Amino acid sequence: MQEKSHLVEREVWVENRLGIHARPATQILNLARQFEAEILLEKEGLVANARELLAVLALDCPQGTRLVVRAQGADARDAAHAMVQLFARKFGET
């Protein structure tokens, strides 16, 4: 059983060619909505809530960007894991 304020941090890289454009941002949002945990994406000190499409786009993440996924909440571990997987799959792109 995970504790309520569980915080999980994971490093991810944007590997798909077009970076986090509309479709990947939509996938991030849809995934984040499946979890209770709050999921933040951090890029060089700038933070965006994974549930907010425009904020994620505005982080400006072309191919090669390094991000930290920070999940907090009961299902934080699963949420962070799922997010890492999504990045690793390159959002189904090339």
Place this chain on the structure above:
Amino acid sequence: MSDTARILTGIPASPGIVVGRARVVSDFGDLQAAFRLLYTDQERQAEVRRFQEAVEQAQADLTRLRDRVAAEFPEHTHLLELHLLILKDQMLYDEPLRLIREENLNAEWALHRAYERVRELFSRIEDPYIRGRIQDVESVYRRLMGILIGQSPRRLIPPGEEVILVARDLSPAETTQMAGSGVVGFITERGGRTSHTAILAQSFEIPAVVGVDNAIREIAPGEEIILDGLSGRVILHPDVEVLERYRRRQEEFAAFREEVTTTAAEPATTPDGFATRVMANIELPEEVHLVGRYGADGVGLYRTEFLFLRLRHLPTEEELFEDYRKVVAALAPRLVTIRTLDIGGDKFLHRTDYVPEMNPALGLRAIRFCLKEKDIFRRQLRAILRASAFGRVRVMFPLISSVREVREARALIEEVKAELRREGLPFDEEMPVGAMIEVPAAVTLCQMLAPEVDFFSIGTNDLIQYALAIDRGNKQVAAMYQPLHPAVLRMVLQVVTAAGVSGVPVAMCGEMAGDPLHLPILLGLGVSELSMNPLAIPVIKRVIRSITLAEAQTMASRVLEMVSVEEINAYASRFLKERFPEIYRFGSALAGI
């Protein structure tokens, strides 16, 4: 034409005729939103409700649009999905609500302020592709603002009521929204016949005329107008008689199109057994479905410039490969003919790397540019070869004017093949390589070029321009651009004859190939593969199935005796008019696009 009617002329962008009331879309800047401060709790609550209701209405409109588009064009729904998400985004939904509640702004002001913040944020994004998504945010903002100030897009495009949209310009996203709406046609001041918007209109089969000067000023909102997407004309204040005539023409065209399209997929063989291939010219991966819809036997010309122009940076090999693979795989096992880059450096090289030319048509472009900028060429060749593993591909080089150019380009292909073999990447070892015949020098040399290639493709647009020394863009001489000019016909004959000796197949891929007026003569000269705008294919196939090769040969030898283009044109027109009266009326309009 009656005394009262006025005609505006533009470029026919999507064929068809339609009569409807004009809905004039004013520019974004014309939206006059009133900004005011709120003083009481009651006012604030009312504004919160008003804003939420506007969002709900926009959501309902977009959902309905998405469902309609999904039924017919599932590949075009993603923009609408994106707009639905933006509508409820924190920055464009929660933030305006906060501004109403805490900063006492009315709904319009709050929305405007929130949008300005998003715009400011996006302006700092470095990646041009991601930054470009501000267009979608703007589209949602406009929709919401329109509802708030009482000019909702729902009233703009009322379901059920058929309207002709008149706008300065339409984005591809806006054009997409027209599918399944009440919009039966559109007119824009900007754009050309090959713009993305025009291509989408063709794929939705919505008649359109673009490039109509002053359309917004000339056309009164609510006025009944006629849009003729066949001739590129817009008729204002038509009287009853004119309306009647165009309504008849509209019905006849619809019946004609229906009839020719139903048999499009069948092979194009003449009654005496001469088998031809009728192929499609395409430019965007989105056009792939047109190939099947209009019964093309493959793609005879896949233009590859778009990706280079769209990205504004040099595309990577992966980007090129992805586009080519998509098209090739979707069409397999049909043949896809990829033309290598046919532009000069002015279109996408940085200004410092590019020396301006006095006369670009005679300058460093196409194969000349590619053989100079070998890195770019090599990148494209690698992408094409890699795509060849996913279907049937052949490649052709534009603007060939010497044997040396063909040899040099082929040598590069061999080098690239060796690289791919070393890297273990799959490709088609037998991929055919062709030369485009579009420079008079290539016509003269075609006997020597034939052993060097696997096929020829005559690019008539450039060949006619160079052979007759006519710039079609120059209005003073444009009328002298004559595909049936005796000199052009002799050149075609020369190429076909030389190729026949070496057993090299000859295709033709300019606009000339898609015009039913020219077709019998081309067949008679021995051209057996034609590539054209997909819309023209059903008509061309029908003509091929109705005339014998013997008849076409008789026509060809007769016109080869004629000394003037006027005589040849009259002869070809007479034939088409007598044998195919309905194609004579409508067919050329399909071909010209």
